[in-house]
Amino acid sequence: MKIKKIVDEIKLESKDKDIMRFISTHPDEDHIHGLKYLDDKINIKNFYCVSNEATKSEETEDFKHYCNLRDNKSKAFYIYKGCIRCWLNNDNEKRYGSSRIEILWPIIDNEDYKNELLNAKNGKSPNNISPIIKYSLENGVTALWFGDLENTFMEKIKNLIELPKADIIFAPHHGRHSGKIPSEWMKNMDPKIVVIGEAPSEKINYLxxxxxxxxxxxxxxxxxxxxxxxxxxxxxxxxxxxxxxxKGKVDKYGSKYIGTFKV
Structure with missing residues (x-):
């Protein structure tokens, strides 16, 4: 069972440390499938998502669980552009260093974004409530995630935020044409690698x-x-x-080494 294999690996790799944070971009089934199983096995302590009231005409077990976590006042933390939280992106007196995760979008008072929140509340696609998330390693990689943001929405907001240089970006909407990133953003980010997700080949923008x-x-x-x-x-x-x-690295993690790049 694939889900068991993945969760068993997570448990093994984290056996000597706590997994404190789960970040959800949006509640579509292909992004939350297995959420209840995962929570049952590792006990998600902090659930990060945008503040929303998304609904579905047909509620799966995992969507119901998403809503339970989303609305849990002791576990949920709502993310937005510039938000600060200890250990996410801010040091505190107990621990030096943070996870260096920054939220670049949403701007929560933006009218186009509020319209997408309303659409999601009314049972329409929640794609465009997805945040833009940056992870950076000190003296190392910078990576960006866009969830399932759609091209038409990104074109509306492209002048509201400035995206940084990035080594790795994960193409929106699994790399579909419908998730094509505005050319201005691509020029600013100038990524070394673009990860294109699992989408039907005829719908992929291969960049x-x-x-x-x-x-x-x-x-x-x-x-x-x-x-x-x-x-x-x-x-x-x-x-x-x-x-x-x-660089002659050996295969590990049950995977094949295909190469190295500098950042």
Whole structure:
């Protein structure tokens, strides 16, 4: 059972440490499937999402569980542009260092965003309530996630936020044409690698001007990030790319090493 294998790996890798934070971009089933099973096994202590009242005409077990976590005052923390929280992106007196996670969107008083919240509340697609999330490692990688933001919505907000240079970006809406990132944002980010998610091939924007790794063929992707470099591993043992440096690393994590890039 694939879900059991994934959760067992999470439990194994975290056996000597606590997993304190679960971040949800939006409550579509392909982004929350298995949430209840995961929570039952690891006990999610902090649930991060945008403040919303999304509904569904047909509620799955995982959507109901999402709503329970979302509305749980002791577990939920609502994210928005510039939000600050100890250990997320702010040091405190008990612990030096943070997870270096920054929220670049949403601006919660933006009218277009509020309209998308209303659409989600009325049972329409919650894609455009997705946040933009930045992770950075000191003297290392910068990565950006966009959830399932759609091109039409990003075009509306593109002048409201300035995106930083990024080494890795995860293409919105699984890399579909409908999630095409505005050219102004792509120019600013100038990513070294774009990860294209699992979407039907005929709907994918393959971004021929950028180095890409496509999950449809690569399978699971693991970025092993350290100071100045990132080692890349994939689950498909036959997958390869020509834009990474071969540093002779051994396969691990049950995956194939396909190369390294500098950041």
């Amino acid at each position: 021929s001007n950028y180095n890409t790794i496509t999950q449809n063929t690569a399978g699971n992707i693991l970025f092993d990030c350290s100071m100045g470099i990132v080692d890349v591993y994939v689950s498909n043992k036959n997958y390869s790319v020509n834009f990474l440096q071969n």
